[in-house]
Amino acid sequence: MRFTLNGTFRRIDAHPLKRLLDVLREDCALTGTKEGCGEGECGACTVLVDGAPVNSCLVPIAQINGARVTTIEGLRGRHPLQHAFVEHGGAQCGICTPGMILAAVALGKKPTLDQMKVGLAGNLCRCTGYSAIYRSIDAVTSTARRNRGDRKDREARSGSRTKKPRTRAGVTR
Amino acid sequence: MIGSLSHRTLLQPRSLTDALKMLRDEGPLVPLAGCTDLYVSLNFGTLKGTRFLNLWGLAGLKDISVRGDVLSIGALATHTDLIRSPLVQKRIPMLAAAAREVGGVQIQNRGTLGGNVANASPAGDTLPVLAAADAVVVLRSAAETRRVPFTTFYTGYRQSVRRLDELIVGFEIPAIHGRQWFRKVGTRAAQAISKVVIAGVAPAGRAGSVRVALGSVAPTVVRATRTEAALAGGATIGDAQRTLLEEIAPIDDIRSTSEYRRRVAANLLARFWADAHRK
Ligand SMILES: Cc1cc2nc3c(=O)[nH]c(=O)nc-3n(C[C@H](O)[C@H](O)[C@H](O)COP(=O)(O)OP(=O)(O)OC[C@H]3O[C@@H](n4cnc5c(N)ncnc54)[C@H](O)[C@@H]3O)c2cc1C
Ligand code: FES
Ligand code: FES
Numbered sequence: 001m002r003f004t005l006n007g008t009f010r011r012i013d014a015h016p017l018k019r020l021l022d023v024l025r026e027d028c029a030l031t032g033t034k035e036g037c038g039e040g041e042c043g044a045c046t047v048l049v050d051g052a053p054v055n056s057c058l059v060p061i062a063q064i065n066g067a068r069v070t071t072i073e074g075l076r077g078r079h080p081l082q083h084a085f086v087e088h089g090g091a092q093c094g095i096c097t098p099g100m101i102l103a104a105v106a107l108g109k110k111p112t113l114d115q116m117k118v119g120l121a122g123n124l125c126r127c128t129g130y131s132a133i134y135r136s137i138d139a140v141t142s143t144a145r146r147n148r149g150d151r152k153d154r155e156a157r158s159g160s161r162t163k164k165p166r167t168r169a170g171v172t173r
Numbered sequence: 174m175i176g177s178l179s180h181r182t183l184l185q186p187r188s189l190t191d192a193l194k195m196l197r198d199e200g201p202l203v204p205l206a207g208c209t210d211l212y213v214s215l216n217f218g219t220l221k222g223t224r225f226l227n228l229w230g231l232a233g234l235k236d237i238s239v240r241g242d243v244l245s246i247g248a249l250a251t252h253t254d255l256i257r258s259p260l261v262q263k264r265i266p267m268l269a270a271a272a273r274e275v276g277g278v279q280i281q282n283r284g285t286l287g288g289n290v291a292n293a294s295p296a297g298d299t300l301p302v303l304a305a306a307d308a309v310v311v312l313r314s315a316a317e318t319r320r321v322p323f324t325t326f327y328t329g330y331r332q333s334v335r336r337l338d339e340l341i342v343g344f345e346i347p348a349i350h351g352r353q354w355f356r357k358v359g360t361r362a363a364q365a366i367s368k369v370v371i372a373g374v375a376p377a378g379r380a381g382s383v384r385v386a387l388g389s390v391a392p393t394v395v396r397a398t399r400t401e402a403a404l405a406g407g408a409t410i411g412d413a414q415r416t417l418l419e420e421i422a423p424i425d426d427i428r429s430t431s432e433y434r435r436r437v438a439a440n441l442l443a444r445f446w447a448d449a450h451r452k
Contacts, residue, residue, distance in 0.1 A: 015178045015181075040276070059212070059283070060208060118278075
């Protein structure tokens with residue numbers, strides 16, 4: 001089986017029906033991808049295949065031959081979402097976090113609260129109550145906007161760095 | 174994973190022709206599409222098959238196209254493909270609506286229309302849509318192609334007319350006149366199997382005829398033809414609801430009760446008919 005894993009070409013000699021989840025954890029020694037339920041319900045095992053989130057517990061490795069797979073390790077700890085989840089309490093126990101972040105990556109640049117809820121509906125979290133997760137994602141969007149150097153936007157936000165982005169998507173009331 | 178792999182094999186056809194020959198010569202084989210149903214059973218240790226046929230990636234089986242007045246949807250089109258397809262949005266928006274309510278994005282990215290139909294769960298969300306759309310199931314074996322009206326595809330609980338040497342290759346959907354309507358009632362908006370799911374078509378002006386189909390209320394999807402006739406004939410909604418309750422036979426199970434399903438089905442029919450007459 002050949003595929004691109006986090007930007008690197010890989011050849012894996014495994015049973016073609018082996019779950020992508022097990023190949024990642026056992027054959028590739030990448031244990032960032034978690035198993036929660038093993039039945040497609042929780043999203044803890046989410047990875048990106050050709051950019052699209054899938055549950056790696058439901059994917060036989062034969063079906064990713066030639067594909068591009070991104071796991072949480074592929075974000076190299078440097079993705080803005082990873083920092084935002086730390087900063088805004090988007091991660092507590094952390095079991096859902098790798099899958100949650102990858103599903104959030106697939107939301108694109110400026111998701112609305114509704115888009116976040118729909119896009120993350122397949123990712124369960126037992127700790128955060130979700131608000132902190134939505135806030136974390138929203139913070140990245142707002143940071144991106146600040147970094148584009150819209151001065152007015154920046155001035156409007158200074159002093160209310162954490163509050164402003166929250167109200168934009170109406171996450172907290 | 175609980176289910177062991179050592180005694181299982183996977184056949185990897187390069188083309189549809191290849192796949193159909195394998196089914197004929199090396200069967201019985203269990204086809205694998207997006208695996209969102211199959212791998213749940215595999216992980217549970219309840220999957221019976223030992224020999225599998227990989228359909229994922231078979232070129233051509235994902236196509237969505239229009240020929241003449243008929244929309245053709247390949248069996249391997251995923252729920253995400255259905256949601257995004259302008260042809261589906263335009264010609265059969267109730268199918269896009271159903272696909273949007275299947276699982277979460279991870280399931281939509283992998284689960285296919287062919288898998289939803291072949292899996293034959295009475296709760297499959299696309300099933301009432303295909304029934305109300307007068308869809309045709311296209312089955313192919315090495316020897317022949319058969320076109321079966323969707324409303325005669327299932328023969329009983331999880332049983333269909335598909336033979337072991339056949340694959341579902343796609344669906345043909347004739348033009349639908351009138352207003353389409355879809356509702357799913359489940360425990361939560363996403364990731365939940367339906368307690369009741371309904372698709373309807375209401376005539377708009379002189380175009381189209383009344384169509385009503387429901388899932389999760391009988392061993393197979395139900396096309397409620399007597400209810401349709403009642404509505405078309407000008408019956409009161411109360412009478413139409415009573416007719417509907419004679420056409421469905423829901424059960425008590427872990428997701429819901431028969432009584433609840435009957436109430437919800439009747440309410441959904443009233444909502445459908447009210448919405449159909451809203452300007
Ligand atoms: C968490 C979760 C949530 C879900 N939510 C929903 C939901 O809300 N609504 C809903 O309807 N379903 C839901 N499902 C079920 C499933 O996702 C759908 O039924 C999906 O469409 C199945 O497609 P698949 O390609 O993954 O099928 P597979 O798992 O690959 O196959 C299913 C069955 O169909 C057979 N098969 C597949 N393709 C063909 C073909 N072309 N010809 C002949 N046989 C074939 C297989 O052999 C197998 O028996 C959910 C599943 C999970 C795990
Ligand atoms: S472990 Fe894959 S969805 Fe829960
Ligand atoms: S942080 Fe614990 S499950 Fe989400």
